[in-house]
Amino acid sequence: NAGVMQNPRHLVRRRGQEARLRCSPMKGHSHVYWYRQLPEEGLKFMVYLQKENIIDESGMPKERFSAEFPKEGPSILRIQQVVRGDSAAYFCASSPRQGYGNTIYFGEGSWLTVV
Amino acid sequence: AQSVTQLDSQVPVFEEAPVELRCNYSSSVSVYLFWYVQYPNQGLQLLLKYLSGSTLVKGINGFEAEFNKSQTSFHLRKPSVHISDTAEYFCAVVYVSNFGNEKLTFGTGTRLTIIP
Numbered sequence: 764n765a766g767v768m769q770n771p772r773h774l775v776r777r778r779g780q781e782a783r784l785r786c787s788p789m790k791g792h793s794h795v796y797w798y799r800q801l802p803e804e805g806l807k808f809m810v811y812l813q814k815e816n817i818i819d820e821s822g823m824p825k826e827r828f829s830a831e832f833p834k835e836g837p838s839i840l841r842i843q844q845v846v847r848g849d850s851a852a853y854f855c856a857s858s859p860r861q862g863y864g865n866t867i868y869f870g871e872g873s874w875l876t877v878v
Numbered sequence: 879a880q881s882v883t884q885l886d887s888q889v890p891v892f893e894e895a896p897v898e899l900r901c902n903y904s905s906s907v908s909v910y911l912f913w914y915v916q917y918p919n920q921g922l923q924l925l926l927k928y929l930s931g932s933t934l935v936k937g938i939n940g941f942e943a944e945f946n947k948s949q950t951s952f953h954l955r956k957p958s959v960h961i962s963d964t965a966e967y968f969c970a971v972v973y974v975s976n977f978g979n980e981k982l983t984f985g986t987g988t989r990l991t992i993i994p
Contacts, residue, residue: 767921796981805882805968805984806922819981854921867982869914871921 767792767857767870768837775876782842782849784873788857795838796867797830800852809853812838845877880904880973884985891959892993899954899988901969908974911952912982913943916966925967928952939963964992 768787776782788795793814798806808822812832823830827845832838842849852874858867883902891897903909910929914922926937933945943954952969969985 798982798984803986805884805986806970806982808981808983811981822981866924866927868924869922872919874919 767855767868769853769855769870769873771873772871773874773876775878776845777878778846779844782845782875782877784840784842784853784855784875785837786840786855786857786870787837788855789859789868792857792859792868794858794860794867795832796856796858797838797840798854798856800854800872802851806854809840842875845875847877850875850877880906880971880983882969882971882983882985884969884988886988887986888989888991890991890993893961894958896957897955897959897963897990899967899969899990901952901954901985903950903952903969903971903983905950906973910972910974911943911945912970912972913937913941913952913954914968914970915939916968916987918965922968925954959990959992961992961994963990965990 770785795812797809800806810823810830811819815834827843829841852872854869854872856867856869881904885900912927913925915925916922925941926935928935928945936942941956943952945952966987966989968987970982
């Protein structure tokens with residue numbers, strides 16, 4: 764049973780370009796979470812999605828960032844017009860249902876570097 | 879505001895010595911508590927979790943943690959560390975709500991370095 768798959772693992776973008784990060788949850792998991800880890804910091808919650816629904820996006824920056832989890836295919840975190848401050852590790856996690864009585868599983872992360 | 883504090887950003891420990899990594903959280907009626915480990919350039923692996931019941935929780939790799947509600951703490955311990963324990967350790971809390979929209983709040987992490 765494959766774990767949470769994220770790609771790309773490493774992504775380099777120039778300022779002003781777009782970054783797309785993909786996350787395939789574990790088989791049977793319909794809940795996806797995105798977290799961002801800035802250098803020397805802990806993980807910060809960004810967004811929580813279920814299939815075709817954004818449940819909580821309270822941690823998403825108001826501009827340039829968006830996320831989706833379509834009925835088919837992976838969840839996508841999209842960052843438009845990237846700036847140097849977007850350089851970070853972005854982690855996706857999934858769970859089979861709502862509620863943290865169920866363990867959530869993390870992917871290995873996507874490292875974004877903006878040059 | 880809900881927060882998680884890991885006071886020690888770095889902890890060096892000699893091999894085979896005991897270690898305690900501290901975690902405190904802001905007070906709340908109901909919480910779930912977690913410890914994760916992150917090896918360099920990797921994702922997070924769950925070490926252990928507290929949801930309810932016994933306040934002493936045992937996890938993988940010989941780690942354990944104790945939930946202390948009066949002190950709002952969830953310190954991680956291991957009686958004898960190994961070189962392979964060198965990693966970043968994150969404490970995380972879910973503040974349980976009636977809305978069901980629970981999310982993990984992480985501490986800033988503690989870098990554990992094992993000295994041979």
